[in-house]
Amino acid sequence: MYGGGYIYEEPNQRAGMPAATQEDPEMLAAFEARIARGEKIEPRDWMPTLYRKQLIRMIEQHAHSEIMGALPEGTWITRAPGFKRKLALIAKVQDEIGHGQLLYNAAETLGKSREAMINDLISGKAKYSNVFNYPAVTWADVTVIGFLIDAAAIVNQVANSKGSYGPYCRALERICFEESFHLKQGHDAFIDLATGTPLQRRMLQEALNRWWQPIIHFFGPPDKDSQHTEKLMQWKVKMASNDDMRNQFLDQYVPKIWELGLTLPDPELRKDSASGKWLFGDPDWDLFHKVINGQGPCNQERLRVRQWAEFQGRWVREALMQPTEQWTAPAA
Amino acid sequence: MNEQSLDPRINRLQLGEAGPLTIAEGENWNTYEVFHQEKRGAHHEHVGCVRAPGPELALVFAKEQFARRKKCVNLWVVRSADILAFDIADEDMFENNADKTYRDASGFKVMEKINKFKKGGIK
Amino acid sequence: MQTLSPALRQLIIAMGDDALILGHRNSEWTGLGPVMEEDIAFSSMAQDKIGHAWALYRVLHEHGGPDPDAFAFLRLAEKYTCCHLVEQPIGEYDFSLMRHFLFDHAEALRYEALADSSFVPLQQLARKIKGELKYHTLHANAWIIQLAQAGEEGKARMQAALEETLPLALGIFEPLAQEAELIASGVYCGEAALQQRWWESLQPILAKAGLALPATGDLEPAYGGRSGWHTQYLAPLLDEMGAVFRLDPEATW
Numbered sequence: 001m002y003g004g005g006y007i008y009e010e011p012n013q014r015a016g017m018p019a020a021t022q023e024d025p026e027m028l029a030a031f032e033a034r035i036a037r038g039e040k041i042e043p044r045d046w047m048p049t050l051y052r053k054q055l056i057r058m059i060e061q062h063a064h065s066e067i068m069g070a071l072p073e074g075t076w077i078t079r080a081p082g083f084k085r086k087l088a089l090i091a092k093v094q095d096e097i098g099h100g101q102l103l104y105n106a107a108e109t110l111g112k113s114r115e116a117m118i119n120d121l122i123s124g125k126a127k128y129s130n131v132f133n134y135p136a137v138t139w140a141d142v143t144v145i146g147f148l149i150d151a152a153a154i155v156n157q158v159a160n161s162k163g164s165y166g167p168y169c170r171a172l173e174r175i176c177f178e179e180s181f182h183l184k185q186g187h188d189a190f191i192d193l194a195t196g197t198p199l200q201r202r203m204l205q206e207a208l209n210r211w212w213q214p215i216i217h218f219f220g221p222p223d224k225d226s227q228h229t230e231k232l233m234q235w236k237v238k239m240a241s242n243d244d245m246r247n248q249f250l251d252q253y254v255p256k257i258w259e260l261g262l263t264l265p266d267p268e269l270r271k272d273s274a275s276g277k278w279l280f281g282d283p284d285w286d287l288f289h290k291v292i293n294g295q296g297p298c299n300q301e302r303l304r305v306r307q308w309a310e311f312q313g314r315w316v317r318e319a320l321m322q323p324t325e326q327w328t329a330p331a332a
Numbered sequence: 333m334n335e336q337s338l339d340p341r342i343n344r345l346q347l348g349e350a351g352p353l354t355i356a357e358g359e360n361w362n363t364y365e366v367f368h369q370e371k372r373g374a375h376h377e378h379v380g381c382v383r384a385p386g387p388e389l390a391l392v393f394a395k396e397q398f399a400r401r402k403k404c405v406n407l408w409v410v411r412s413a414d415i416l417a418f419d420i421a422d423e424d425m426f427e428n429n430a431d432k433t434y435r436d437a438s439g440f441k442v443m444e445k446i447n448k449f450k451k452g453g454i455k
Numbered sequence: 456m457q458t459l460s461p462a463l464r465q466l467i468i469a470m471g472d473d474a475l476i477l478g479h480r481n482s483e484w485t486g487l488g489p490v491m492e493e494d495i496a497f498s499s500m501a502q503d504k505i506g507h508a509w510a511l512y513r514v515l516h517e518h519g520g521p522d523p524d525a526f527a528f529l530r531l532a533e534k535y536t537c538c539h540l541v542e543q544p545i546g547e548y549d550f551s552l553m554r555h556f557l558f559d560h561a562e563a564l565r566y567e568a569l570a571d572s573s574f575v576p577l578q579q580l581a582r583k584i585k586g587e588l589k590y591h592t593l594h595a596n597a598w599i600i601q602l603a604q605a606g607e608e609g610k611a612r613m614q615a616a617l618e619e620t621l622p623l624a625l626g627i628f629e630p631l632a633q634e635a636e637l638i639a640s641g642v643y644c645g646e647a648a649l650q651q652r653w654w655e656s657l658q659p660i661l662a663k664a665g666l667a668l669p670a671t672g673d674l675e676p677a678y679g680g681r682s683g684w685h686t687q688y689l690a691p692l693l694d695e696m697g698a699v700f701r702l703d704p705e706a707t708w
Contacts, residue, residue, distance in 0.1 A: 075337075
């Protein structure tokens with residue numbers, strides 16, 4: 001579901017990161033020339049330490065977001081109304097797990113094992129997308145997630161799929177294909193509520209009000225607050241700025257919400273005709289940072305559920321472990 | 333965590349307090365590469381990998397992860413450890429030498445000769 | 456439109472309810488499976504089951520029965536005729552896998568018998584889902600055999616799960632009140648014959664797994680589901696399943 005547009009960095013890790021200039025200048029030049037030519041980087045290529053680190057961080061956060069994103073929607077599987085919605089929701093949550101699987105594999109090609117990534121997730125060390133730390137209160141929340149969060153994710157993932165790292169691009173290609181189907185399904189459920197009974201419309205409006213701020217947060221803080229993006233954009237790790245992606249999302253989807261007579265809880269939201277940019281009220285970036293640091297409404301529950309799943313599955317995994325076998329990273 | 337979740341599924345899990353939990357290396361088993369054949373007559377193409385405790389379950393897993401949406405008539409799985417590849421630094425071995433045009437259709441300029449013949453005949 | 460005999464209706468509802476409730480239960484694992492690859496596989500099979508229920512309720516609908524969604528989501532518990540096996544909570548993965556193994560072997564044989572049914576809609580459905588069920592039993596066999604052979608804990612868990620699940624699984628074959636009529640008209644072979652085939656099909660796999668199968672005579676089959684008697688687990692499941700749908704059954708969701 002969620003792409004890696006906003007890469008969370010521990011502030012204290014920034015200082016410890018090797019500067020790109022400390023790398024072998026000749027290797028670095030060849031690496032940068034390859035990217036400038038539009039070629040992909042493959043797992044066993046030489047790459048700067050910072051590139052590898054940032055990619056692991058980005059792909060890992062993306063993978064975690066997929067399997068944590070399966071939780072708020074997954075809890076509605078047992079309540080989905082009607083066969084069509086029930087089957088579509090199970091298939092969608094299943095796809096999110098499938099995306100997690102593809103992404104963990106892609107991250108593993110860079111040298112961090114799936115187990116190490118899962119350990120960082122369940123210990124609370126690793127980050128994942130903030131939106132999944134909010135509750136899905138009613139069925140309408142699931143449709144808002146299915147339509148708008150998936151739409152936001154597509155904006156992000158389509159951009160990233162043109163990045164420089166081969167395995168990530170290949171995973172994203174398949175993910176984007178499946179996401180386009182999710183978006184359709186989400187839009188369909190959204191429209192059923194929007195054009196339905198007064199009760200359904202009210203549910204939907206309330207859910208929109210709840211989710212609007214997390215959606216604005218989704219692409220990360222404003223560009224002026226982000227550091228290190230220049231190098232990452234040159235290396236095609238980050239493919240579009242937070243503000244640009246947010247603007248693209250608003251441009252594509254706000255009209256689709258307004259045309260249904262629904263409102264968004266931000267009186268300042270409008271498109272500036274001169275600049276073509278969307279303007280919006282302050283989305284409370286302090287809250288964003290609080291949630292990403294574990295103090296959102298559902299952080300604890302999400303983490304506990306993930307720990308429960310890992311704990312429940314442990315005997316199954318251990319029973320079939322082959323302790324003598326050497327683990328091999330995916331080939332590509 | 334004692335508060336009730338909004339989600340009945342979560343309440344049913346009876347989460348309780350978590351003890352420390354660390355996943356051991358190798359607990360997600362080993363890596364198998366997956367090759368997917370879209371239709372009869374097509375090549376098996378590499379599409380990704382699965383983690384599995386052995387080849388049999390690797391195949392079972394590969395079917396759902398790589399063939400549940402995409403059309404498929406057959407799959408291969410093979411341990412990633414058994415894949416042998418050239419070193420990436422040896423990429424230059426594959427560079428085609430400019431004067432090996434005899435390997436290339438452009439090295440044979442048949443039409444030029446035919447056209448010349450049609451214009452002027454044999455001299 | 457041809458209406459269905461009560462006997463045929465009873466068979467279709469029993470099959471549909473079993474598939475719906477077990478599919479629903481198995482989908483509770485979606486997102487929480489022991490390893491991502493298995494999560495995906497198990498989830499697919501849950502979808503297949505719910506799809507089978509939908510197909511069966513559509514057969515009812517096409518023969519003058521109610522709307523499939525309303526039929527699935529609005530009935531009272533005593534109107535469901537699923538067996539007790541499928542109602543049980545998901546428990547731990549050993550229980551869920553063993554239930555899947557025992558149920559899907561029964562399912563595969565049931566549809567195999569229906570592939571020659573005199574009732575054309577069931578015959579067509581049986582042919583359509585043959586491949587799905589083949590995968591389900593392949594998946595189940597691989598897991599049961601491997602876990603039962605994977606050291607002490609695996610073996611002990613699978614043996615315990617088998618013993619816990621078997622009496623419940625015999626409830627799949629609770630005789631239907633009017634099945635003699637279905638046998639006579641060539642709809643299918645009847646529950647007793649299916650149970651016999653099922654019991655035989657389990658033997659080689661359990662033998663390979665090294666699991667001991669108790670004698671059927673020692674087991675008390677969990678009957679009652681086919682006549683609407685259920686365990687305490689079904690009513691809450693149905694409350695939850697219909698929670699949104701019941702907000703407005705006339706609405707399009």
